Amino acid sequence: LVQHWLGTNGMQRRIPDYLAVEGLTTLNTLSTVFSFLLGMSMLPFFYNLWKTAKYGEPVGVDDPWGYGRSLEWATSCPPPRHNFVELPRIRSESPAFDLHHPSESVRELSVR
Incomplete structure (x- = not known):
């Protein structure tokens, strides 16, 4: 949802870095942090999948x-x-x- 807000505020796609003057840095950082948290939330799922495949009856x-x-x-x-x-x-x-x-x-x- 953060990326949607950034797009409606004028952020262009496929630009490697943004100027701090544009005011998009904070929301981009927030989006990056939450995407890493989302990726880390998959770790218990993969652990459970591995444990069940290896040790499950x-x-x-x-x-x-x-x-x-x-x-x-x-x-x-x-x-x-x-x-x-x-x-x-x-x-x-x-x-x-x-x-x-x-x-x-x-x-x-x-x-x-």
Whole structure:
């Protein structure tokens, strides 16, 4: 957003240095500092990615959390070529949850 403000205040693009008289130095410095902070904020993400790839346990079950709600959690992992042998019957907005927890799922309404 700072670069947007600088552009509306008359800063030209692709100029290697700016004169202090133009009054754009402070906002350019602020933009640079925050861009470095944004880059440093990615370090925990990359550390987590590396640690998980190196030391994490592979997932051995289809639904590791046990409460997946959509159909991708109702098939095996990795999924077979056609995912399902037959199309699953969808009775609610959470078909995988209904499949894994039939006692807690919403009961099917009888149609008269």
